Amino acid sequence: MLSPKIAVLVPCYNEALTIEKVVKDFQHHIPEAEIFVYDNNSKDATVELATKAGAIVGNEKKQGKANVVFRMFREIDADLYIMIDGDDTYPVECIREMVDQFIENNCDMLVGDRLSNKSYKKENKRAFHNFGNNLVRNLINIFFGSELKDILSGYRIFSRKFVKNYASSIKGFELETDLSIYALHYGLAIEEYSINYRDRPEGSVSKLNTFTDGFKVIKLFFNLVRLYKPLLFFGMVSIVLFVLGILFMIIPIREYFEYQYVYKVPTLIFSIMLIIVSILSLATGLILDNISIIDKKNFKVRYNNTN
Known part of the structure; x- marks a missing residue:
């Protein structure tokens, strides 16, 4: 050798x-x-x-x-x-x-x-x-x-x-x-x-x-x-945003059940926006995770073919 x-x-x-x-x-x-x-x-x-x-x-x-x-x-x-x-x-x-x-x-x-x-x-x-x-x-x-x-x-x-x-x-x-x-x-x-x-x-x-x-x-x-690790990263971001969205939504929901009317409309809108962004973040993580899996497979092919 x-x-x-x-x-x-x-x-x-x-x-x-x-x-x-x-x-x-x-x-x-x-x-x-x-x-x-x-x-x-x-x-x-x-x-x-x-x-x-x-x-x-x-x-x-x-x-x-x-x-x-x-x-x-x-x-x-x-x-x-x-x-x-x-x-x-x-x-x-x-x-x-x-x-x-x-x-x-x-x-x-x-x-x-x-x-x-x-x-x-x-x-x-x-x-x-x-x-x-x-x-x-x-x-x-x-x-x-x-x-x-x-x-x-x-x-x-x-x-x-x-x-x-x-x-x-x-x-x-x-x-x-x-x-x-x-x-x-x-x-x-x-x-x-x-x-x-x-x-x-x-x-x-x-x-x-x-x-x-x-x-x-x-x-x-x-x-x-x-x-x-896009799914891990964007998944964590998604969880944080979702939790914040739920917390901000508690006040207008409580108002509605107590008065049958929502006074803090901006808070409700903001909480809904947080939840929407949370869902988008999770979707982004899932898409990028699939791309990462494909990249790993392509890398292995290139790596094994390197002289």
């Missing part, structure tokens, strides 16, 4: 302090892999240092991690893709074991799980990140019936089929959430590998904003629930 062609994908923005080490670590631990560093308008020496270390360097002018990864997925040809950040927070020494697990279990995506290991809480100095990770993980596991431990990890391995079929309209650090939900929605084979996480070295600055990026991730989650 021929060994798979492995590509290491390192999207970068101002990682001059660590990029050389990341490249050399991969060269040492998995020398047969081609290492690609794609720069995203860095203002420091990231490009020069990555080139010096022996990486194949490309660039993406559209700002945002997702834009960089999309270009890498589109331009790089391999059998197996390893995605990792260039900040040296993820361990490379375990990559051989991760690749072996990925191949042996015929995965579509393998995630480097930081949260099962106590090192993440110890090393990560941003308390709200821990809270955000747990919140997003719990929401996704509840809505998609999964048991994933780390939704937001940037350390992943993908199959060629996954990479060549993946599509999204996001731009930035919501990428990991989108990748996880995409795989869950289409029933792809996902596994996790527990890793030791370490915080950025002194002098290296994170590009993440805890609250701004956290809000984007939560917003993306609900947009993806609307897209991938």
Whole structure:
């Protein structure tokens, strides 16, 4: 059996302090892999240092991690893709074991799980990140019936089929959430590998904003629930509107039975409107759910036909 062609994908923005080490670590631990560093308008020496270390360097002018990864997925040809950040927070020494697990279990995506290991809480100095990770993980596991431990990890391995079929309209650090939900929605084979996480070295600055990026991730989650589980989303909206409609209707109904006349006509009209919109919302969910089922079937055909 021929060994798979492995590509290491390192999207970068101002990682001059660590990029050389990341490249050399991969060269040492998995020398047969081609290492690609794609720069995203860095203002420091990231490009020069990555080139010096022996990486194949490309660039993406559209700002945002997702834009960089999309270009890498589109331009790089391999059998197996390893995605990792260039900040040296993820361990490379375990990559051989991760690749072996990925191949042996015929995965579509393998995630480097930081949260099962106590090192993440110890090393990560941003308390709200821990809270955000747990919140997003719990929401996704509840809505998609999964048991994933780390939704937001940037350390992943993908199959060629996954990479060549993946599509999204996001731009930035919501990428990991989108990748996880995409795989869950289409029933792809996902596994996790527990890793030791370490915080950025002194002098290296994170590009993440805890609250701004956290809000984007939560917003993306609900947009993806609307897209991938329309009956659940619009069904919940329908129930809320229907209950509100019934509550607003209580007053005019009580008036009618008490006085044989409705004085609060605007309230009655508003309640009827809420109930009508509730029914329309449910109908929308049913229609979109059927479309989603057809999309899943078409995706499976495309996925299985990908070489």
